[in-house]
Amino acid sequence: MPHSKAKGEMHGCIVCGKLYQLYVVHDTDGKYVGSKVMSAGGKEVIGGNRPLVACETHTPQEIKRAIARVYGKQNEDED
Numbered sequence: 781m782p783h784s785k786a787k788g789e790m791h792g793c794i795v796c797g798k799l800y801q802l803y804v805v806h807d808t809d810g811k812y813v814g815s816k817v818m819s820a821g822g823k824e825v826i827g828g829n830r831p832l833v834a835c836e837t838h839t840p841q842e843i844k845r846a847i848a849r850v851y852g853k854q855n856e857d858e859d
Contacts, residue, residue, distance in 0.1 A: 795846040
């Protein structure tokens with residue numbers, strides 16, 4: 781069973797840039813596994829194969845538009 785490595789990182793909200801503390805987990809090959817938001821008021825943005833966070837106050841539509849703006853149109857069945 782491969783071991784994973786977690787470390788604390790600061791990430792900005794994908795919509796407005798407000799900073800949040802995350803614990804980010806990568807496998808032994810360096811591939812992103814998941815993350816957990818440790819700061820109050822933030823939530824993990826699922827899907828994207830990268831650690832993303834957004835404020836709890838942003839709507840799903842705002843988050844989706846921000847991801848498209850920053851990373852381009854996403855292929856949802858991409859692993």
